[in-house]
């Protein structure tokens with residue numbers, strides 16, 4: 138694979154490896170996510186999923202390999218520079234400020250960029266938060282807080298969104314809402330890369346599932362095919378109890 142041959146609007150990871158000290162956390166991981174696709178990344182504990190997200194978002198540099206977004210090699214770009222190019226992410230840990238309202242958080246997320254108030258209002262509408270705009274965030278349900286974090290990540294109009302376990306700690310109803318948001322509202326509009334432990338979410342939102350195991354891609358394909366693969370089931374044996 139050659140970065141310059143890629144479809145210009147794709148997100149491309151090419152031969153990425155990461156070594157921590159003497160430990161190989163990722164070994165030559167390659168994948169390509171097209172614009173509008175929802176890609177799930179799954180794998181047992183310690184497979185390298187969080188390491189992958191941190192490399193893709195620019196928190197860590199890969200030991201080797203390259204990452205490209207829209208035909209631009211972003212391997213050495215800071216997280217901020219990646220975000221300006223259209224790669225947004227949410228974090229596993231809630232990062233909202235008590236006492237500030239939903240609308241104020243949306244202002245904060247703009248970070249000085251030139252976006253209209255109307256665009257922000259439309260985004261709150263899309264995410265089902267419009268009625269909560271003037272509520273202080275600490276009065277929101279856990280689910281609404283996570284959805285607000287997604288709305289904040291979307292405010293600059295990214296072309297790709299990285300979601301690190303968006304349904305962690307959610308009730309069944311909140312998870313169903315997240316499934317609809319990702320599977321119905323975002324799918325087809327932007328590329329989404331979702332790290333997810335809940336196979337129900339994976340099946341209902343993603344076009345393609347990539348399985349990481351021991352730092353390498355073990356399988357990749359449509360959810361129905363990948364999740365019924367005996368080799369993939371085997372990877373989760375003895376691990377299922379933790380998720």
Ligand SMILES: Nc1ncnc2c1ncn2[C@@H]1O[C@H](COP(=O)(O)OP(=O)(O)OP(=O)(O)O)[C@@H](O)[C@H]1O
Pocket residue numbers: 157158160161162180181182183184185186187188189
């Ligand atoms: N900063 C680091 N220094 C050393 N080793 C690390 C570091 N970060 C991760 N690792 C190791 O790399 C491997 C992959 O970790 P990672 O957190 O990416 O896995 P994961 O797939 O996200 O697991 P989980 O499902 O438990 O969240 C683990 O063995 C972990 O101990």
Ligand SMILES: [Mg+2]
Pocket residue numbers: 186187188
């Ligand atoms: Mg992890």
